[in-house]
Amino acid sequence: MGVTIKDVASLANVAPSTVSRVIANSSRISEKTKKRVRSAMEELGYHPNIIARSLANKSTQAIGLVMPSSADKVFQNPFFPEVLRGISTGAHEKKQALYMSTGETEEEIFQEVVQMVQGRRVDGLILLYSKVDDQVLTYLQERDIPFVVVGKPYKDNDCITYVDNDNFGAGREATEYLINLGHENIAFIGGSLQLVVTIDRLTGYDKAIQNAGLTYRDEYVVHEEFLQRGGKEAVYELMSLKDRPTALVVADDLMALGVLNTLDEMNISVPEDISVISFNNVLISELARPALTSVNINIFELGYQAIRSLIDQIESPYHIVKQIRIPHEIVERQSCKRINKKSVTS
Amino acid sequence: MGVTIKDVASLANVAPSTVSRVIANSSRISEKTKKRVRSAMEELGYHPNIIARSLANKSTQAIGLVMPSSADKVFQNPFFPEVLRGISTGAHEKKQALYMSTGETEEEIFQEVVQMVQGRRVDGLILLYSKVDDQVLTYLQERDIPFVVVGKPYKDNDCITYVDNDNFGAGREATEYLINLGHENIAFIGGSLQLVVTIDRLTGYDKAIQNAGLTYRDEYVVHEEFLQRGGKEAVYELMSLKDRPTALVVADDLMALGVLNTLDEMNISVPEDISVISFNNVLISELARPALTSVNINIFELGYQAIRSLIDQIESPYHIVKQIRIPHEIVERQSCKRINKKSVTS
DNA sequence: CTGAAAGCGCTTACAG
DNA sequence: CTGAAAGCGCTTACAG
Numbered sequence: 001m002g003v004t005i006k007d008v009a010s011l012a013n014v015a016p017s018t019v020s021r022v023i024a025n026s027s028r029i030s031e032k033t034k035k036r037v038r039s040a041m042e043e044l045g046y047h048p049n050i051i052a053r054s055l056a057n058k059s060t061q062a063i064g065l066v067m068p069s070s071a072d073k074v075f076q077n078p079f080f081p082e083v084l085r086g087i088s089t090g091a092h093e094k095k096q097a098l099y100m101s102t103g104e105t106e107e108e109i110f111q112e113v114v115q116m117v118q119g120r121r122v123d124g125l126i127l128l129y130s131k132v133d134d135q136v137l138t139y140l141q142e143r144d145i146p147f148v149v150v151g152k153p154y155k156d157n158d159c160i161t162y163v164d165n166d167n168f169g170a171g172r173e174a175t176e177y178l179i180n181l182g183h184e185n186i187a188f189i190g191g192s193l194q195l196v197v198t199i200d201r202l203t204g205y206d207k208a209i210q211n212a213g214l215t216y217r218d219e220y221v222v223h224e225e226f227l228q229r230g231g232k233e234a235v236y237e238l239m240s241l242k243d244r245p246t247a248l249v250v251a252d253d254l255m256a257l258g259v260l261n262t263l264d265e266m267n268i269s270v271p272e273d274i275s276v277i278s279f280n281n282v283l284i285s286e287l288a289r290p291a292l293t294s295v296n297i298n299i300f301e302l303g304y305q306a307i308r309s310l311i312d313q314i315e316s317p318y319h320i321v322k323q324i325r326i327p328h329e330i331v332e333r334q335s336c337k338r339i340n341k342k343s344v345t346s
Numbered sequence: 347m348g349v350t351i352k353d354v355a356s357l358a359n360v361a362p363s364t365v366s367r368v369i370a371n372s373s374r375i376s377e378k379t380k381k382r383v384r385s386a387m388e389e390l391g392y393h394p395n396i397i398a399r400s401l402a403n404k405s406t407q408a409i410g411l412v413m414p415s416s417a418d419k420v421f422q423n424p425f426f427p428e429v430l431r432g433i434s435t436g437a438h439e440k441k442q443a444l445y446m447s448t449g450e451t452e453e454e455i456f457q458e459v460v461q462m463v464q465g466r467r468v469d470g471l472i473l474l475y476s477k478v479d480d481q482v483l484t485y486l487q488e489r490d491i492p493f494v495v496v497g498k499p500y501k502d503n504d505c506i507t508y509v510d511n512d513n514f515g516a517g518r519e520a521t522e523y524l525i526n527l528g529h530e531n532i533a534f535i536g537g538s539l540q541l542v543v544t545i546d547r548l549t550g551y552d553k554a555i556q557n558a559g560l561t562y563r564d565e566y567v568v569h570e571e572f573l574q575r576g577g578k579e580a581v582y583e584l585m586s587l588k589d590r591p592t593a594l595v596v597a598d599d600l601m602a603l604g605v606l607n608t609l610d611e612m613n614i615s616v617p618e619d620i621s622v623i624s625f626n627n628v629l630i631s632e633l634a635r636p637a638l639t640s641v642n643i644n645i646f647e648l649g650y651q652a653i654r655s656l657i658d659q660i661e662s663p664y665h666i667v668k669q670i671r672i673p674h675e676i677v678e679r680q681s682c683k684r685i686n687k688k689s690v691t692s
Numbered sequence: 693c694t695g696a697a698a699g700c701g702c703t704t705a706c707a708g
Numbered sequence: 709c710t711g712a713a714a715g716c717g718c719t720t721a722c723a724g
Contacts, residue, residue, distance in 0.1 A: 002464070002466075002701090004700095004701055004702085005701065005702065006701080014710075014711085016702080016703095016711090017703075017710075017711060017713095018709090018711075020702065020704085021703090021709095021710085023702095028710085029710080030710090033710085047460065047461070047464030048465065048701085048702075049401075049466050049700090049701050049702065050465035050466065050702095051400045051401050051406070051465070051466050051700090052401050052700070052701035052703090053701080053703075054716090055395075055397050055701080055703095055715095055716045055718085056701080056702045056704080056716055057702080057703055057704085058716075067434075075427035075428065075431045076428075078422070078424075081421035081422065081427050082421065082422075085421045088413075091448045092448035092454065097445060097462075098446045099443055099444065099445060100434065100444045100446060102435070102437045102438035102442075102444060103438055104435070104438070108438070114393065115393070115396070116443075118348070118393030119397070120348075120396065120397045120398075120717095121396055121397065121443065254633075258633060261633060264635060283422050283600075289606075289607060289610060289635065350716095351717065352717080360695085361696075362695090362718080362719095363695060363697095363719075364693090364694060366718065366720085367719090369718095376693060394717085395716090395718065396718095397716090397717080397718090398700090398716070398717035398718040398719090399719075400700090400718090401699095401701065401716090401717080401718070401719095402700055402717080402718045402719040402720080403719055466701095
């Protein structure tokens with residue numbers, strides 16, 4: 001049924017190998033025969049069989065995307081579609097196909113990765129997460145398969161190519177932003193401590209608190225699963241403290257939206273009674289009321305740079321390691337306000 | 347470098363063809379040799395080369411996902427991650443790999459589809475959109491490639507396998523829900539009329555208005571691009587009418603969130619002054635204030651059934667056409683309220 | 693129950 | 709500048 005290289009060859013009166021060279025646009029073929037072969041391809045509606053090509057030259061022109069486990073929660077976070085968009089754009093520019101993992105548990109995903117790699121389905125992989133003690137990462141390192149991590153790996157930073165924000169800096173700056181508005185009681189609501197991003201942002205928060213000479217309080221730091229219904233618990237806890245915080249650093253826009261709702265239910269208004277700053281700057285932060293001041297981490301760029309550097313790595317004859325830092329900046333909206341200190345109030 | 351079937355064969359002292367049969371778990375091989383071969387595979391860490399297998403048996407165990415064009419807007423709609431999740435789950439169950447298209451324009455996407463199909467990269471495709479006059483669809487039909495559409499195709503309904511909601515019914519019921527709450531001035535804010543889903547929901551709205559003996563008014567029906575910053579224009583237009591609507595049917599949760607914001611800016615409160623019902627029931631509808639009453643269209647199921655029926659189609663020896671209707675139901679939250687009719691007000 | 697051989701549709705030294 | 713031949717790693721009639 002399918003038109004093969006042989007059909008083209010016989011129509012153009014050349015050998016199959018010549019057709020192959022025309023496809024590759026080899027400089028060793030005369031323009032004249034190239035033309036003849038091309039019109040034969042046109043006439044027959046020939047398209048190269050990519051599978052056969054892969055087998056022959058041991059390159060797939062395909063990239064594997066490893067999604068985090070617990071797919072259900074993850075996909076709901078607008079982070080993923082956006083990073084996918086960046087990856088997709090880069091893939092298209094470089095004519096790479098994209099393969100997605102589909103497993104839900106860590107073990108399933110690991111098996112899939114092994115399949116992709118050993119089954120020679122992909123030339124390299126992008127890990128769309130970064131977590132402590134990851135067997136996928138270990139496996140890829142051992143086998144010396146090209147891969148890049150979106151986010152900062154927990155260890156071996158120097159030997160792994162990754163694309164990340166300066167989340168420490170982002171956490172520090174967000175906190176400093178609140179400090180500059182006069183806040184002294186600033187709490188931090190973070191996601192899972194299994195995620196390196198949480199750790200980094202929290203450390204930045206710490207640093208800012210210290211630098212400003214504020215007292216660090218354990219009870220001001222709470223953690224909730226990312227995406228949980230608004231971190232209700234966390235907010236209740238914080239608001240029932242004797243020294244209520246006057247400002248919150250929230251690790252994620254979606255979580256911040258939930259925090260906003262909980263505060264609303266408690267009749268605490270933002271930014272009048274309490275200021276809120278969050279991270280990621282996804283569409284939701286604009287649509288929230290009040291619109292959220294959020295740290296833009298340029299998610300698209302994270303994905304785009306990830307695939308660019310993966311392709312560089314695949315094409316390069318020697319093993320290159322690169323760390324790419326995507327810039328961030330605070331986008332001011334309506335959720336933060338200068339505090340009226342009691343002493344200053346007339 | 348890679349371990350091949352030959353290595354396994356010589357270690358196990360059998361022919362390569364026997365190893366192949368063991369992999370396929372053919373009943374024609376004795377348990378004894380199966381065991382021997384399997385332990386050889388284990389010992390060598392053998393994994394079949396999927397590419398080579400594809401070439402030999404002309405099946406790829408991979409499915410292509412065709413994303414809508416204008417990827418930028420699309421990925422931001424929570425519809426896509428959710429439908430992807432359904433597809434991914436089904437793919438994993440059936441051990442199918444997933445390929446994503448990466449093109450942005452219609453033409454790019456078309457070329458990619460041709461590549462996937464003629465390059466024998468996939469056994470079938472899922473179209474994650476449905477629009478008027480789609481060349482991809484026409485191409486797949488002509489070539490008799492297995493595919494399924496998520497959404498209702500614009501024409502040729504009977505010959506195409508698709509998975510859809512009863513969007514006509516959903517539009518009608520949403521409108522009836524408002525009518526039952528006593529509303530008579532009900533407006534419709536829809537997305538692009540290029541999308542079949544918009545047309546269906548609008549037609550349902552029409553029907554409900556007619557059935558109830560209410561007068562249909564042209565000025566009550568407005569269209570905005572899906573996802574546009576809240577359909578601000580649309581809301582202004584409607585609210586400046588002499589006969590202001592008392593209820594809105596909004597085609598999409600994200601759009602409804604924008605509508606909510608615009609109303610808020612105009613100091614019109616929901617549901618006291620105006621009721622709002624929308625569609626899709628994504629996470630955002632819960633997080634909005636007031637929480638949105640929304641028609642749950644079971645997006646996950648849409649994706650899950652799509653891939654199931656695609657795989658059925660691929661595995662079936664004859665061409666089967668199926669139309670699957672995913673149920674929907676109204677999820678009541680806080681954005682709708684019984685109207686206080688003037689005549690009834692004491 | 694097992695093996696030898698041809699074939700899937702390409703690419704790529706090697707030779708001329 | 710072009711061709712004949714071997715090979716990529718599997719599968720599958722065919723034969724026994």
